[in-house]
Amino acid sequence: MTDHLVVLDQLPTATEFYRSYWNRRPFVVRGAIAADVMGELISGEELAGLAMEEAPQSRMVRTAGAKQNWSCDFGPFAEKDFTKAGEKNWSLLVQHVEQFHPETSVLLRAFSFAPRWLMDDIMVSFSAPGGSVGGHIDSYHVFLVQGEGKRRWKIGREAIEQEHYIEDIPLKVLSEEFIGDDVEVTSGDVIYVPPRFAHEGTTLESALTYSVGFLGPKLSELFSGYAQYLAEFEDLDQRYVGAGLDEGSAGFMLDRSAVDSLRQSFAAPLASEDFTQWLVEFFTASSHEDFGDYSEREEMLYDDEFEGELKDGASLIKPEYVKFAITAAAEGGFALGFDSQSFSLDEKLFPLVQMFMKEELVNSKSYPDLFEHPAYLEFLLELYNHQALEFA
Incomplete structure (x- = not known):
């Protein structure tokens, strides 16, 4: 490991995190997660069982040769799939594990300095020796928490603006080598990787990795989400009536006053308290189709x-x-x-x-x-x- 990847004695405070690392640079912390917390998290056997169920989103990635032949199958899986996988060069990945195995969500307490309202999910992977999903970049911030076993990671030193992928394979694997630093991690170690920083993990000993992801929405998602909210309230969903137009907008001319008037029709709802109220609803919606419907418990209390x-x-x-x-x-x-x-x-x-x-x-x-x-x-x-x- 070189001096480019920051090594911290402990997870940063909120002030340190946003000042020095958030969106800026990766770091690694040795033994950041206590052994008793690690003991609460989902095991490899439980993860395999979860991947056999219908609701969780799961996939199995295999490599062959010099990682030129990639395959990716989606769950639910059966026992025979794990038997056929062999003892090397495969990984099982399951999304939203915190929802299906609530004990795993105790891991979130370690990252209270991060914006929990942006937390997307905890993805958990089990990988056999040689298992990898290749060099890749993510759109989200991720904390890679190493469970049992040992993995070697290569972490990029700066964000990649224009990426290129290997063609004709079912995964987004970077086609070119990236400049980065190598680090081996064992149980309790944590790596923070900002968005668009390339990274690649390779399993040295059968390993579990808990990926805690924080994902922001696209601008189009914010616009469409707020538009749906406004449409639910007649007094908020005002029709554009062309206030402020003058003779410059006669005929087919959309002049500057018309453009400003239309822009203001966007600006007014965004400046209102309704927008603030909607934001806390938007950021607590689940990204998993089986969650987020404000469902009542079966045995309600009075x-x-x-x-x-x-x-x-x-x-x-x-x-x-x-x-x-x-x-x-x-x-x-x-x-x-x-x-x-x-x-x-x-x-x-x-x-x-x-x-x-x-x-x-x-x-x-x-x-x-x-x-x-x-x-x-x-x-x-x-x-x-x-x-x-x-x-x-």
């Missing part, structure tokens, strides 16, 4: 049942895999987003919500004002009945 549980000493907690987004409102208070829904809340509730965002236990002892106002319990019950909170 007000008196819920209050009784808490008065009997029960504690509430937000599971790590549940994504919140929060933003201050212009007129005081704040908006909380969860699972494509939003809540306008009084600022007095912020300390309570903050405890949930830190995945801390909330009960009558940790939050003495829990029963101060009926609205507090109504809000918590709403979150509980829609599976944002659980009893610990």
Whole structure:
């Protein structure tokens, strides 16, 4: 390993991360994740079992020869697929593992300095010796957490603006070598790779890798998402009536005043509090088709049942895999987003919500004002009945 890849003693603080690394340069941290946390994560056998189910998105990548022959098959898989794979040169990758194996989501606590509202998923890969998906670039920020086994990574030194891929293969593998630094990682080591920095991992000993990805939306996704939101409210979805036009727009002429008028029709909704409210809904929508429909739990509780549980000493907690987004409102208070829904809340509730965002236990002892106002319990019950909170 050379001096180009930064080696840190511990994961950075939020200030250090955004000042020196976010979108700027990769780093590696040895032993960043404690052994007891690593022990909670999904195992190779459990990952294989998950890949046999219908809902998870899974794929198996194989290489042959000098990595000139690539194949990629998509799940669900059967036991025979793993038997036929052999002992070398293949990798199994499963998306959204935090949703299907909630214990794995405890890993997210280590990355509280990153924007959790941009968290996309935890992808987990098991790879046999020689397993690789080739040199590639991603559109997202990724923390590569090494589980069991050993892998060697080559990490690029700068973002690639124009990439070229090997033709006629089912994967996006870079066709040209990239300049980078080599590093071997073992259990608990973490590598941060910014978007568009090339990287390539090769398995030295049968290994598990937990990829924690943070992905921002495309501009087109933001525009179309907000447009759909506006369309749901007649008073927000105003028709363009040509305010401010003059004789310069007569006939077929779209003059400067018309262009400015149209631009303003875009600007006004973007400057409104409705846009702020929508953002917390947008960033808590799931990228997996089976999640994100604000579904109620099968066994819902009613007000008196819920209050009784808490008065009997029960504690509430937000599971790590549940994504919140929060933003201050212009007129005081704040908006909380969860699972494509939003809540306008009084600022007095912020300390309570903050405890949930830190995945801390909330009960009558940790939050003495829990029963101060009926609205507090109504809000918590709403979150509980829609599976944002659980009893610990």
